Amino acid sequence: MNLNETSNRPYEECGVFGVWGVPDAAALTALGLHALQHRGQEAAGIVSYDGERFHQHKGLGLVGEVFGDSRVIASLPGPVAIGHNRYATTGGTHVRNVQPLYADYEFGGLSVAHNGNLTNSATLKQALVKRGCIFQSMTDTEVFIHLIAISLYSNVLDRFLDAVKQVKGAYSLITLTPNDGLIGMRDPLGVRPLVLGRLPGHEVGNGGWVLSSETCALDIIGAEYVRDIEPGEVVVIDETGIRSLHPFGDQGARFCVFEHIYFARPDSVLEHVPVYEARKKIGAELALESGVEADVVVPVPDSGVPSAVGYAAQSNIPFELGIIRNHYVGRTFIEPTDQIRNLGVKMKHSANRAVLAGKRVILVDDSIVRGTTSRKIVDMVRAAGATEVHMRITSPPTKHPCFYGIDTPEESKLMAATHTVEEMAKAIGVESLAFVSFDGLYRALGHNGRAEGATRYCDACFTGDYPISLVDKEGNLVH
Numbered sequence: 001m002n003l004n005e006t007s008n009r010p011y012e013e014c015g016v017f018g019v020w021g022v023p024d025a026a027a028l029t030a031l032g033l034h035a036l037q038h039r040g041q042e043a044a045g046i047v048s049y050d051g052e053r054f055h056q057h058k059g060l061g062l063v064g065e066v067f068g069d070s071r072v073i074a075s076l077p078g079p080v081a082i083g084h085n086r087y088a089t090t091g092g093t094h095v096r097n098v099q100p101l102y103a104d105y106e107f108g109g110l111s112v113a114h115n116g117n118l119t120n121s122a123t124l125k126q127a128l129v130k131r132g133c134i135f136q137s138m139t140d141t142e143v144f145i146h147l148i149a150i151s152l153y154s155n156v157l158d159r160f161l162d163a164v165k166q167v168k169g170a171y172s173l174i175t176l177t178p179n180d181g182l183i184g185m186r187d188p189l190g191v192r193p194l195v196l197g198r199l200p201g202h203e204v205g206n207g208g209w210v211l212s213s214e215t216c217a218l219d220i221i222g223a224e225y226v227r228d229i230e231p232g233e234v235v236v237i238d239e240t241g242i243r244s245l246h247p248f249g250d251q252g253a254r255f256c257v258f259e260h261i262y263f264a265r266p267d268s269v270l271e272h273v274p275v276y277e278a279r280k281k282i283g284a285e286l287a288l289e290s291g292v293e294a295d296v297v298v299p300v301p302d303s304g305v306p307s308a309v310g311y312a313a314q315s316n317i318p319f320e321l322g323i324i325r326n327h328y329v330g331r332t333f334i335e336p337t338d339q340i341r342n343l344g345v346k347m348k349h350s351a352n353r354a355v356l357a358g359k360r361v362i363l364v365d366d367s368i369v370r371g372t373t374s375r376k377i378v379d380m381v382r383a384a385g386a387t388e389v390h391m392r393i394t395s396p397p398t399k400h401p402c403f404y405g406i407d408t409p410e411e412s413k414l415m416a417a418t419h420t421v422e423e424m425a426k427a428i429g430v431e432s433l434a435f436v437s438f439d440g441l442y443r444a445l446g447h448n449g450r451a452e453g454a455t456r457y458c459d460a461c462f463t464g465d466y467p468i469s470l471v472d473k474e475g476n477l478v479h
């Protein structure tokens with residue numbers, strides 16, 4: 001099943017986490033992955049290195065399911081480990097696609113965990129297969145494994161740099177090698193996040209370094225945030241210290257703006273901006289731009305909550321939890337039929353009749369993708385007695401697919417690509433519908449409106465302005 005065929009919301013692809021120079025590195029990595037669970041729930045894996053041998057464990061399911069047994073963690077000894085949460089946008093859900101990937105080379109073992117999408121992976125794969133490379137998985141990550149294998153450079157770091165110079169895309173990488181330590185990297189424009197942290201008390205022997213997709217995973221293990229890895233930066237951590245390389249020079253920065261709107265956990269700090277505060281400010285901007293008379297402001301949980309807090313505060317309309325989310329149901333997007341998907345929404349969200357009956361309701365949500373989920377939520381709110389429903393969306397209209405690691409349907413299935421805002425309002429059954437403006441969005445992120453923000457962020461799914469070339473798409477290669 002192609003997940004793009006069924007998803008009603010955009011979904012993040014993967015979280016990565018790595019620890020250097022700490023006893024029980026695998027246990028800390030499991031905790032880090034648990035904090036990054038929102039970035040991928042289909043599979044999880046950890047590879048550790050004990051100074052002589054690599055050890056790995058991977059499985060389908062949540063981190064708690066894969067690593068809940070203490071014997072599993074005990075089977076991953078060593079002071080260094082990397083881990084990965086998977087949400088499959090390429091390759092489907094099979095254990096062979098679960099990361100980190102590991103390979104034996106002439107120079108020893110190497111393991112890679114990767115978040116994002118390569119836009120030339122099909123092109124590279126075609127060339128590699130012609131050269132005789134045999135792929136064992138369907139993931140983009142394996143392209144790195146083969147590019148490192150065929151590189152003519154002698155040391156691992158040079159081979160790694162040779163490989164990353166051949167790929168195009170939006171990605172963060174953590175690589176574990178026996179001789180060159182832990183290598184972390186963000187793509188040249190820094191579209192996907194990666195932060196550096198340090199666990200206090202492990203400085204002897206240069207230990208205690210942590211790499212993570214988000215800061216929320218530093219907090220769970222008591223690590224201090226040091227800094228964001230810069231766009232295009234490669235950091236190499238070993239017992240001699242930490243080195244920073246910039247093999248791509250300065251190409252600017254285009255961080256994924258949707259991380260702020262929806263993907264990241266609200267207690268994370270992205271690019272020095274606290275996600276919770278940014279979402280509150282987006283809600284306040286929405287209230288200023290498209291205020292409407294109403295009795296209650298109701299978030300569509302969970303990602304709509306901070307923005308609804310901001311909207312309510314700005315508009316002086318009470319914030320109420322009019323929709324309750326059941327956290328213990330499976331995700332609706334894996335269900336195959338429309339009928340089951342409809343049931344899924346009802347299983348996941350319930351209307352709080354006591355809050356909604358007889359009220360004019362402002363619903364705050366992060367995005368409208370296909371519109372089907374929005375319609376069901378609106379119907380549910382009306383069935384609970386709401387007299388008016390106004391929807392406010394904390395992103396601009398999603399008109400284009402993402403090719404940089406976020407699972408979105410193809411363009412023809414995106415409601416905003418084929419409908420005007422008025423048509424969308426009619427289709428989802430609301431009295432009014434408004435999206436935050438680009439100016440409002442970028443003001444909320446601390447920039448001087450759209451002109452400044454658009455030069456610092458990727459917002460291609462709203463604008464169609466793709467900052468990284470779409471090599472496979474242009475070559476008509478299936479990605």
Ligand code: SF4
Pocket residue numbers: 170191256257258259401402403404405406458459460461462
């Ligand atoms: S296209 Fe959208 S979701 Fe994808 S990286 Fe850019 S802003 Fe993020």
